[in-house]
Amino acid sequence: MLDKIVEIRKDLEQSLETIKTAKDLEEFRGKFLVKKGIIQKLFEELKTVPSELKPQIGKEVNILSKFAENEYNRLKEILSTSSAETSYIDTTLPGRTSYKGSFHPVRQIMEEMVEIFKSIGFDVAEGPQIEDEFHNFDALNFQPDHPARDMQDTFFIKTPGDTNNILLRTHTSPVQIRVMKSQKPPIRCIMPGRTYRNEAISSRSLAEFHQIEGLYINKDVSFAELKATMISFSKKMYGEDSEFRFRPSYFPFTEPSAEVDISCYLCKGVGCRICKNSGWLEIAGCGMVHPNVLLAGGIDPNEYMGYAFGFGIERVAMLQTGIDDIRCFYENDIRVLQQF
Numbered sequence: 001m002l003d004k005i006v007e008i009r010k011d012l013e014q015s016l017e018t019i020k021t022a023k024d025l026e027e028f029r030g031k032f033l034v035k036k037g038i039i040q041k042l043f044e045e046l047k048t049v050p051s052e053l054k055p056q057i058g059k060e061v062n063i064l065s066k067f068a069e070n071e072y073n074r075l076k077e078i079l080s081t082s083s084a085e086t087s088y089i090d091t092t093l094p095g096r097t098s099y100k101g102s103f104h105p106v107r108q109i110m111e112e113m114v115e116i117f118k119s120i121g122f123d124v125a126e127g128p129q130i131e132d133e134f135h136n137f138d139a140l141n142f143q144p145d146h147p148a149r150d151m152q153d154t155f156f157i158k159t160p161g162d163t164n165n166i167l168l169r170t171h172t173s174p175v176q177i178r179v180m181k182s183q184k185p186p187i188r189c190i191m192p193g194r195t196y197r198n199e200a201i202s203s204r205s206l207a208e209f210h211q212i213e214g215l216y217i218n219k220d221v222s223f224a225e226l227k228a229t230m231i232s233f234s235k236k237m238y239g240e241d242s243e244f245r246f247r248p249s250y251f252p253f254t255e256p257s258a259e260v261d262i263s264c265y266l267c268k269g270v271g272c273r274i275c276k277n278s279g280w281l282e283i284a285g286c287g288m289v290h291p292n293v294l295l296a297g298g299i300d301p302n303e304y305m306g307y308a309f310g311f312g313i314e315r316v317a318m319l320q321t322g323i324d325d326i327r328c329f330y331e332n333d334i335r336v337l338q339q340f
């Protein structure tokens, strides 16, 4: 029996020398270490050994068994670490991408505009999106028969004609009235926010959109200051080399009123698809606050005057991003949004 153990030990040591892979190791285990393996058989044969020889032979079988197990574990560890080190990297596999969230492009533009106005001395004010007819129309000098009051243009929550008609604000201008009522001049603030109009949805208009309104009230405010503010803002937003023009316009709440155009920054005034070949882009409406609006806000128009302006944020965002269909902003197509 002792000779047999020596034979098996030789065989086992030879087998160990040939182990190069995990498969070789598994074969080694199958031969020596499993239940029906060579070493287990030795333990079974031990039962037939005369009892006076049992301690000596038993000791040898145990030494062999321990040796085989230890060698198996040692090789297993070596093979597992070396296989990790030399594992093959398939460079043709697509990489694992981690997705980074970002603000919506309209929000980004709004923040950018707010920051520019803050840098030239404007505070930020906000007001409710659900307004009454007084703040949305009456106080802003809209005549009772103004077409904007029609249900086809405005989302009324209560029927027109009821006292205190409730509606979704059609512009951010009612915040002007709320600011005038709650603050004493001088007032210098901007009012960003969401607005609603009962518009047919198309590539150029939505029923829900955003505006930034600006208001400055003080003694002796001039149209020249309004121009300077609009130009200063636009140069920061569109670049120092931008050119401007002010066109006469009409809004119920300002007199005189103007619309502001900047030279198209894409074609530098030559004419392109974005500016419809005119070389100019319309960016804002503005004017001197109408005395009736000051009165409605509780400010004496004989003592104070002011200017106001308003930007459509989606409009600015379309020009900035080159997106020519306003609906793209709200279709939540990740391929569009992740570009910003």
Ligand SMILES: [Zn+2]
Residues within 6 Å of the ligand: 264, 265, 266, 267, 268, 269, 270, 271, 272, 273, 274, 275, 276, 277, 279, 280
């Ligand atoms: Zn152009």
